[in-house]
Amino acid sequence: MKIDPKSKADLSAQIAKAIRDSIISGDMDVDERLPSESELSEQFDVSRPTVREALKRLAAQNLIRTQRGATGGAFVRRLSYEEAYANHITTSTLLLSMNAVDFETACEARFALERACAPLSAQRRTPDQLATMRAEIHRQTQPGLSDESFCDSDVAFHRALVDGADNPVLSYQLAGAVEAMQPLMNMITFTQRNRDMIVGLHTRIADAIETHTAELADTALAELTSYTLELGQQAMAARAAKAPD
Amino acid sequence: MKIDPKSKADLSAQIAKAIRDSIISGDMDVDERLPSESELSEQFDVSRPTVREALKRLAAQNLIRTQRGATGGAFVRRLSYEEAYANHITTSTLLLSMNAVDFETACEARFALERACAPLSAQRRTPDQLATMRAEIHRQTQPGLSDESFCDSDVAFHRALVDGADNPVLSYQLAGAVEAMQPLMNMITFTQRNRDMIVGLHTRIADAIETHTAELADTALAELTSYTLELGQQAMAARAAKAPD
DNA sequence: CAATTTTCATTTGTCTGACATTTATTGTTT
DNA sequence: AAACAATAAATGTCAGACAAATGAAAATTG
Numbered sequence: 001m002k003i004d005p006k007s008k009a010d011l012s013a014q015i016a017k018a019i020r021d022s023i024i025s026g027d028m029d030v031d032e033r034l035p036s037e038s039e040l041s042e043q044f045d046v047s048r049p050t051v052r053e054a055l056k057r058l059a060a061q062n063l064i065r066t067q068r069g070a071t072g073g074a075f076v077r078r079l080s081y082e083e084a085y086a087n088h089i090t091t092s093t094l095l096l097s098m099n100a101v102d103f104e105t106a107c108e109a110r111f112a113l114e115r116a117c118a119p120l121s122a123q124r125r126t127p128d129q130l131a132t133m134r135a136e137i138h139r140q141t142q143p144g145l146s147d148e149s150f151c152d153s154d155v156a157f158h159r160a161l162v163d164g165a166d167n168p169v170l171s172y173q174l175a176g177a178v179e180a181m182q183p184l185m186n187m188i189t190f191t192q193r194n195r196d197m198i199v200g201l202h203t204r205i206a207d208a209i210e211t212h213t214a215e216l217a218d219t220a221l222a223e224l225t226s227y228t229l230e231l232g233q234q235a236m237a238a239r240a241a242k243a244p245d
Numbered sequence: 246m247k248i249d250p251k252s253k254a255d256l257s258a259q260i261a262k263a264i265r266d267s268i269i270s271g272d273m274d275v276d277e278r279l280p281s282e283s284e285l286s287e288q289f290d291v292s293r294p295t296v297r298e299a300l301k302r303l304a305a306q307n308l309i310r311t312q313r314g315a316t317g318g319a320f321v322r323r324l325s326y327e328e329a330y331a332n333h334i335t336t337s338t339l340l341l342s343m344n345a346v347d348f349e350t351a352c353e354a355r356f357a358l359e360r361a362c363a364p365l366s367a368q369r370r371t372p373d374q375l376a377t378m379r380a381e382i383h384r385q386t387q388p389g390l391s392d393e394s395f396c397d398s399d400v401a402f403h404r405a406l407v408d409g410a411d412n413p414v415l416s417y418q419l420a421g422a423v424e425a426m427q428p429l430m431n432m433i434t435f436t437q438r439n440r441d442m443i444v445g446l447h448t449r450i451a452d453a454i455e456t457h458t459a460e461l462a463d464t465a466l467a468e469l470t471s472y473t474l475e476l477g478q479q480a481m482a483a484r485a486a487k488a489p490d
Numbered sequence: 491c492a493a494t495t496t497t498c499a500t501t502t503g504t505c506t507g508a509c510a511t512t513t514a515t516t517g518t519t520t
Numbered sequence: 521a522a523a524c525a526a527t528a529a530a531t532g533t534c535a536g537a538c539a540a541a542t543g544a545a546a547a548t549t550g
Contacts, residue, residue: 010532012301024335030343036501047534049294052502053301056257060302068502069542079339091333092417094269094324101414108365109414116361120353169346169354172337173418255503281530292505297531313531314513496547504539511532518525 011046012053018044019054023063023076034064034074062087085172092180103184103232110177111225114158117174118205118221119214121164132160133206140199150195151185157202164209188235197227256291257298263289264299268308268321279309279319307332330417337425348429348477355422356470359403362419363450363466364459366409377405378451385444395440396430402447409454433480442472 007014022028035043040051055074058064062084065077096106121129136157140150155178162174190198201224208216252259267273280288285296300319303309307329310322341351366374381402385395400423407419435443446469453461 012532013304016305024339026342038501049297049535050533052294053298053532055502056298056301057305059258060261060305066502067542068540070498070500071543072501072541074502079336079343081340081344084336084340088333088336090269091324091329095326095329095417096414097271098275098324099326105412106414109412109418112361112365112410112412112415113358113418116357120357165357167350167354167357169341169351169422170357172340173354173358173421176418176421177414257503283530294506295504298503311531312513313511315527315529316514317512317530319531492550494547494549496545498543498545500542500544502539502541505537507535509532509534512530514527514529516525516527518523520521520523 010053011044011050012057015040015044015046015051015054016057020058020061020063023058028076030076030078032076034076036073081168081172085175088172088176089179092176093183096180097183103236104229106177106181106184107225107229107232110181111221111228113174113177114162115218115221115225117162117165117167117170118209118217120167120170121161122209122212122214122217124166125164125209126166129160129164130206130210133157133202133209136160137199137202137206140195140202147188147190148186150190151182151188154185154198155179155182161205161209184232187239188231190231194231198224201227255298256289256295257302260285260289260291260296260299261302265303265306265308268303273321275321275323277321279321281318326413326417330420333417333421334424337421338428341425342428348481349474351422351426351429352470352474352477355426356466356473358419358422359407360463360466360470362407362410362412362415363454363462365412365415366406367454367457367459367462369411370409370454371411374405374409375451375455378402378447378454381405382444382447382451385440385447392433392435393431395435396427396433399430399443400424400427406450406454429477432484433476435476439476443469446472 019034028034034040034055037048037051037055040054041048044051055064055066058074059066062077062079064074066072066074095101136153139145139153140157145153158178159171159175162171162178165171201220204220205217205224208214208220264279273279279285279300282293282296282300285299286293289296300309300311303319304311307324308322309319311317311319340346381398384390384398385402390398403423404416404420407423408416410416446465449465450462450469453459453465
């Protein structure tokens with residue numbers, strides 16, 4: 001592990017990269033202990049604060065954890081599914097908002113991916129997941145439900161659908177598309193008629209998932225896609241009319 | 246922006262969280278300048294090294310960039326698609342390898358998602374993307390190609406397919422599944438017969454994409470799914486026989 | 491001898507203060 | 521007016537210190 005003195009990057013960034021590479025390459029095993037901060041500062045020939053900055057960078061990426069005390073130190077961390085999942089959603093959301101992805105694009109991606117899950121979900125869904133879907137549908141019919149809560153419930157419904165596929169890789173990738181769309185969905189105002197329509201489609205999806213008929217789920221999802229797209233375009237149009245740039 | 250003195254977490258972690266929240270919430274705009282390190286250390290009532298550790302955490306997450314000099318400082322950074330994309334792949338790969346996702350699960354997810362893209366790609370692919378697919382197919386027929394290069398080309402082919410859908414959100418989410426599978430694919434030894442079979446299926450996919458016939462692309466992808474699964478299971482079996490645990 | 495307590499060494503967490511480096515601005519000189 | 525030099529502000533780096541946590545070894549005690 002050596003660093004390039006010619007590089008103009010920060011020392012802490014270079015050191016972080018060197019250590020990161022040796023973790024990612026599999027050179028270091030999970031729970032293996034890194035040299036202590038003092039040892040690292042000797043090895044890289046920098047001061048301890050610089051080493052610490054490098055380690056904090058790695059900690060921010062969940063690549064290491066640190067522990068105080070005699071047998072403490074920095075340890076290679078097993079990347080937990082839950083953390084990666086949460087991070088993925090944050091990043092996806094940021095990416096959508098900062099780069100101004102339009103509603104159509106996000107919506108299209110979301111439903112395309114969900115339709116990929118539906119057949120698997122129809123095969124494998126547990127009674128539990130089905131019950132969750134039913135419960136969320138019921139929640140969506142509650143009078144006086146705010147638009148935001150309606151959206152929350154919508155996401156919960158679709159997450160149950162996706163999780164029904166019983167494939168963590170799918171759930172992970174889908175989460176980025178489904179959850180990241182929530183801010184965009186929140187710009188829609190749902191009338192009672194809109195909600196009835198959506199609840200109807202959700203019910204058809206749940207029915208199809210219950211009876212293991214992938215085709216019905218797919219057609220209902222297709223209809224939901226175009227309906228959501230429609231609602232989104234209306235919302236965008238209303239927004240544009242109100243605040244023209 | 247205040248921090249909780251009761252929390253037992255590191256100060257730098259708390260401070261990073263506080264700043265991160267105000268960036269993610271949209272409280273701060275892109276390219277807006279954060280207070281200087283000295284100002285932050287006063288605001289949070291900690292020392293400058295502690296503030297710096299917090300800032301390095303944020304820098305590691307690509308949330309800020311720093312600039313030296315008189316008008317320098319830390320600025321909120323626009324999360325670039327390319328960076329997020331690269332990070333997403335790294336994380337997905339790590340997640341797969343560290344959490345030992347089995348070949349079947351990863352493979353199923355990958356092809357389910359690709360099949361979701363195929364109809365869109367059949368509609369929208371550019372001549373360029375089609376040419377890329379053809380070129381990669383040609384590369385896959387080259388004699389003497391290493392297994393690793395074959396896998397590389399395979400990924401490039403499928404990336405072109407996915408990009409053909411012309412939906413960055415899809416491309417982003419797909420990348421996590423397609424590229425992260427490469428280490429698993431690399432464990433397969435491809436015989437000439439295997440390669441012929443795969444090239445044949447790739448050709449059928451490219452033909453379908455060229456003639457805008459989504460159905461044919463779907464059936465070819467379905468066949469490729471089961472064939473890949475088969476190859477994977479063989480490879481895993483061979484591996485298990487050689488090095489029994 | 492066994493169990494408990496104390497001491498101790500190690501390691502991360504934090505602070506203070508300093509100097510180096512970069513860079514836009516301001517002032518000076520030609 | 522243009523070129524150059526001084527200045528100030530900000531990040532980058534360093535050195536050294538102390539605090540706090542923590543496991544292990546040593547000492548004490550029943």
